[in-house]
Amino acid sequence: MTTTGLDEFALLDETWRSVTPDAARRMLIAAAHAFAGKGYHATTTRDIASLAGMSPAAVYIHYRSKEELLFNISLVGHETSLKLLSRIQGGDVVERLRNAVAAFAGWHAEFHTTARVVQYELGALSPEHHAQVAELRRQIDQQMRSYIADGVAEGVFDVPDLKGATLAVLSLCIDVARWYQPGGKRTPDEIGALYADLVLRMLRPAN
Template sequence: MDVVSSTEPTTRTQPVAARQRLLLAAAEAFAAKGFNATTTRDIANGAQMSSAAVYVHFRSKEELLFELSEAGHSIILGMIDEVDDPAVAPAERLATVVGAFTEHHAREHVRARVVNYELGSLAPDHLEAVMELRREITRRVRAIVDAGIENGDFDVADSQATTNAMLSMGIDVARWYRAENSLPPEEMGKFYAELATRMVGLRDRD
């Protein structure tokens, strides 16, 4: 899933296409140089636009970061909604969600690094908006862990700490992942899905 280019630019008006180009350029610049070291000129050059054009579409560099961060976390929530099936066993639900979560952070590791590791550069109100999305992601995954505890499938002393650990592992993939010397994203997802089921002490009912 792509934080920036999930819509087809050919179906959008020119201003929207310009915004998408700027968001893509900002994501790449922030990932390469960090938010603080990136200038609006860097972003404009990456989008092949003038520096003044940045301010036609965004009030500040921070607003670009916020839009990337909000979109990135919203995509994760949408992904959980798409792959999670409450009708199946908690162990399968957990493996599916953690696998998809990790696969996303591997596949979109460049933008995911920005979305997860530049939060301190957001304005307070923007940070709170993104943190609420993060809390909702955590709530969704913890609900699966709690369901497994309640039906006796999982042996977990602290569901919140366990949930935080699983999500932190998946997020951290974006920090170190490099396609040339890592497992493919799908395999990375499967590997972390298995780790998640081990972390909850999955019990064999046979």
């Protein structure tokens, strides 16, 4: 019955600004935090409602089911991270990959709450919703791969296995959402910079 901490959530996570009405947005944010903290299956609709400061039945005014809440979070999360990755441009090939890795890894730190739901609750989506999200994941892979391939074409990266390297880079960034803690020693930006540096070291040619 308490809304403690929810305003803080809303400030931290501007991902949901476009969601209306207000109660529906608060419900989404509450669900994202509950799913990230305890997992989708361990979260009850009563948990979500009380986090949003409303009664259990209020969930069903705005969403058809608990799964639809998850789908909304997953969809917006995937779209946001894909947009972030796709809008990198300008600079040379090295700087573009540096910015791409920094942005993608940094997002998984800063929005680790959303990112955890996005990355670890895919299996709880309905088959139809899962397919929709899988297409976005394919696009994310394609985008990161093209940044690396551009550097290979120019000869500034040495990558024997393009598919394998892309997999490793994405995997490295995604796993940030698992271990990152807000109170830790590194800020999301520092993590982005560290990871971008490590990835560029990994792909640089031998001299």
